[in-house]
Amino acid sequence: DAGVIQSPRHEVTEMGQEVTLRCKPISGHDYLFWYRQTMMRGLELLIYFNNNVPIDDSGMPEDRFSAKMPNASFSTLKIQPSEPRDSAVYFCASSLLRGGTDTQYFGPGTRLTVL
C-alpha cells in the first residue's frame, strides 16, 4: 500500500493568498484527520471525517480554514486568506475502524510557509 499521500510537500506563499493542501488516504480507510504541528502548540487536531462526513471541526482555528472530503479517496484543507501565523506542518492521517478501535496512519506532511 502506498500509505497516506499528501501534496504538495512544501508550499511557500505570501500573506493573503489562498492555499490548498491535498490528501489521499489509505484505500479502504473510513476516517480521515487533519492535524497541524508547530513548535509552540505541538500537534493539534483540526478536523476529522467519517465516511466523508465532517464529524468534529472544533479544532479549526477560524473561518479562514475550511476542509472538504468530496469522496473516499480525496480531501482538501484550504486556507483563505493565509497569514504568517499559519506557517506550520500540516499532516493528514487516516484510519479504519475495526473491532471498535483504529490506528491512525500519517502522511509525510506539507510544510507551509506564509511570508
Add this chain to the structure above:
Amino acid sequence: AQSVAQPEDQVNVAEGNPLTVKCTYSVSGNPYLFWYVQYPNRGLQFLLKYITGDNLVKGSYGFEAEFNKSQTSFHLKKPSALVSDSALYFCAVRADSSYKLIFGSGTRLLVRP
C-alpha cells in the same frame, strides 16, 4: 477532558543501554493509548498501542510499553537502544467514546554511540 503529559523534553542514553520515555495520561473512561515516532522531516509512524488485555504491549523496532492503570502511565521502553532510535516520540490517548487522539508534547530521544 483528555490530556497527555510527557515530562521530559529530551532523554539521553548510550547505545546498548535500556531506554525509557515517560508518558502519563488523563481520560474519562477506558483509555486507548498509542506511541508514535517522528524522524526529521517525516510524518508520524505508529509504534504500538494498548487497547485492552496484557499490560505489556510489544511493538515495532523492539519497542514495548507498559500500561499502569493505577499510575495512569504508559511508558515506552526498549532493552537496548540503537543510535538509529534517535527521534521524536509522541504519546497519545483517546477515550473509548471518542476518535479524537490527544498527543503529548513529544520527547526527543538522543542515543549516543
